[in-house]
Amino acid sequence: MRGIRVISGLAMASAIWCAAARAELPPQESEVLRSLARPPEGWQVAAAPRSFKEDNLWEWINGDAPQVLEYDFSFAATVAYSKGQLGVEVGVLVMRTPLDAFGIYSRRRTEQSKPAPFPNNSFWEGAQLHIWRNYAYIFFLPNSSKPEVKASVQELAEALCEGLPPAEELPRLLTIPPQQSLIQGSLVFYRRNALGQEKLGNALRAMYRSGDRRVALWLFDCADREAARATLGLLAGLLGKTHTIKALGDEAFSATSEEYGPAMAMREDGYVGVAVPAVPLDFAEALLRMTTVQIRIATAGEE
DSSP, X not given: OOOOOOOTTHHHHHHXXXXXXXXXXXXXXXXXXXXXXXXXXXXXXXXEEEEEOTTTGGGXXXXXXXXXXXXXXXXXXXXXXEETTEEEEEEEEEESSHHHHHHHHHHHOOTTOEEXXXXXXEEEETTEEEEEETTEEEEEEESOOOGGGHHHXXXXXXXXXXXXXXXXXXXXXXXXXXXXXXXXXXXXEESSOGGGOTTOOSEEEEEEEETTEEEEEEEEEOSSHHHHHHHHHHHHHHHTEEEEOTTSSSEEEEEEETTTEEEEEEEETTEEEEEESOOSHHHHHHHHHHHHHHHHHHTTTOO
């Protein structure tokens, strides 16, 4: 683990955050509030830290609360810092799994977002900085949109994230999508409402480009083969199964429907993959075949 750099009163709080990270456990609410109450050197607390649970999250982020609560939410915290004329609101959403933290982070990101240097993943949206870091989604909202404030925002983020190391291993689901032709910044995790359906969840959506066409790969982590078979059966009805495809995963089919257009779906072990729209057809099939290989690599050694 990286050593803790002493930054004013932040060192003790960083050590507390580190203890949670070492144990691969999400930070506790009291620990986060203590950490946020100790501003980095050169900064002042402009608004004291506050925390929120499921029943009062709307007081802080009213319009966004329903989307946050689609995920396995633990608590949220916010604080405001100032440095001269610059003010920055810092928000922290702590989830019960790293994948859920990535999920709400990924819903904020767009394909036009500019990458930032913080692991596990981060991006700039103008002068705003967004970071996914293990169990937490952390965002920094300055009171100015001028590009020159980004250096100060990054300095603040470096200090606050010093004691919160990124996950050593990514959630397995994030390692499966093939990289070839993948549109950067397109990965989004849905705990619920995948493909716009309440009954479908635990799915990662990745976008791919073939010429001037875009194809979505939906990858469902169903936990076991029986649940994967049930999910594939549900998708057969939803997508309008037309033909069985042989030698693609453990089982597969092509489909077409008015809502989703041409589609292709397969099951490999406890995972289900869907390519929609499956145009061009050969690209969609190749994408699913690469996905089956990635699933086998990811699950190698399991019974």
